Every structure is written in C-alpha cells, then in structure tokens.
Amino acid sequence: MSANMHIFENASALAEALADDVGARLAAAIAARGTASLAVSGGSTPKAFFQSLSRREIDWPKVTVTLVDERFVPPENERSNHRLVADNLLKHRAAEARFVPLYYAAETVPAAAAIASQKTADLGAPLDVVVLGMGTDGHTASFFPGGSRLGEALDPATPRGVITMEAEGAGEPRLTFTFSSLQDAGYLVLHIEGSKKEVLAQAEAPGAEAEMPIRAMLRRAASPLQIYWAP
Numbered sequence: 001m002s003a004n005m006h007i008f009e010n011a012s013a014l015a016e017a018l019a020d021d022v023g024a025r026l027a028a029a030i031a032a033r034g035t036a037s038l039a040v041s042g043g044s045t046p047k048a049f050f051q052s053l054s055r056r057e058i059d060w061p062k063v064t065v066t067l068v069d070e071r072f073v074p075p076e077n078e079r080s081n082h083r084l085v086a087d088n089l090l091k092h093r094a095a096e097a098r099f100v101p102l103y104y105a106a107e108t109v110p111a112a113a114a115i116a117s118q119k120t121a122d123l124g125a126p127l128d129v130v131v132l133g134m135g136t137d138g139h140t141a142s143f144f145p146g147g148s149r150l151g152e153a154l155d156p157a158t159p160r161g162v163i164t165m166e167a168e169g170a171g172e173p174r175l176t177f178t179f180s181s182l183q184d185a186g187y188l189v190l191h192i193e194g195s196k197k198e199v200l201a202q203a204e205a206p207g208a209e210a211e212m213p214i215r216a217m218l219r220r221a222a223s224p225l226q227i228y229w230a231p
C-alpha cells in the first residue's frame, strides 16, 4: 500500500487545502453519480478543517456525512463526535448536507451498532471520502490498542458495518466502522498535526498492528493513504 505525504506550513493552510481537496472529490462524486458520501473523524484535530469545508460551494443536499466512529454518548454531550460535526461542519453551506449519526439511544451499545450499520448501509460502498485521525497511542477510528473487538475490527473478512469497541484508553464504549468499511475509500485521508508525526514514524516502523492499529491502514488499505500534516 502507498502513502502520500502532504506537508503544510501551519494548521490553517492544511485546513484550507484539505477542504479544497475533499470538496473537489465530493463534487466529482456528485457529477459522476448524483450523490457523495463523507465519513469524518472526531476528537479535536479536525475542527479548523470542518470550518473551512463548511463554506465550500458544493451541492451539499446531495452529500451524506457520517462519522468514522463515535463515543456512546448523546449528541448534546461534550464528548460527542456528532456534536463536534454539528457545531463545526454542518453549518453555513454544509448545513444542507444529510447527516447519519452512529449513536442511537438504544437499550445496549450492540443494539445501537446494529441500527448504525443499517442506517449507514445506503451510503454505498466504497465511501467517497474518509478522513481519519490518529491518537498518540496509534489508534484510528476507534481501533484502540487492547480494544475488546480489535482483531474483528481490523480483519478484512469482517463485513462492512459498525461494531462496538471498548478499551482502557477509549473512555466510553465506542461505535466504529470496521476496517473493511473504510480502507477502500475513493479518497482516504489521515489528518494529523504537530508531534503526531513522531507517532506516525513509530507506526511506520516494524511492529504488531495490535500495538498501533493505524498500521492496518498504513500497511493494508486498498486506497493510497493521503497523509496531511502541519507542525
């Protein structure tokens, strides 16, 4: 698998360039099929990128946005990735996009995952654009080291869909797309900043995927991994 590094002077320049590149690919998908799908990550890194993308002149009513992963909390919770996307991406022109959450107020986390799998199934496969983040522990999506279902999540034989994940470093129980759902995206992005470049270097070194799950994407993704980094 190949990876392409996109290096920028600062986070603001990265946010603008990534918004341009993602916008162009969403527009191309709409031109080709009449619709486009975008799966984004949460956390704190993507905020400026979301704000830039929200203003791009795209045919947003034809775009479906979802999450790569989610904490099992309602959207009003400050830990919610849905809340981060609602507050920073689904505004301005992008307010017209369709959003499909991963969190559902089901009786159990597995029940919520089953609903999320069903609700996201109509996004089609492969997804047009996936934007991954990475934790300092080398997790991506909710593929955490020591995760309760990490092996299943990373197994290419595991069907596309959303599964649960629990791990010491994850906080709440998680809902995450599987590796098979993400790895063949039309445009597969890893967005990291600052000292995470050193974490990436560790991940690029020999070692088990289970120790740094981002390695699964670096080594086995069908799509070239477009790595966007700024100091």
Ligand SMILES: O=C1O[C@H](COP(=O)(O)O)[C@@H](O)[C@H](O)[C@H]1O
Pocket (backbone or CB within 6 Å): 040, 041, 042, 043, 044, 045, 046, 068, 069, 070, 071, 081, 132, 133, 134, 135, 136, 140, 141, 142
């Ligand atoms: O918990 C999560 O963390 C990762 C990394 O977040 P960052 O703020 O360090 O970039 C994120 O990619 C993931 O979606 C999120 O659930």
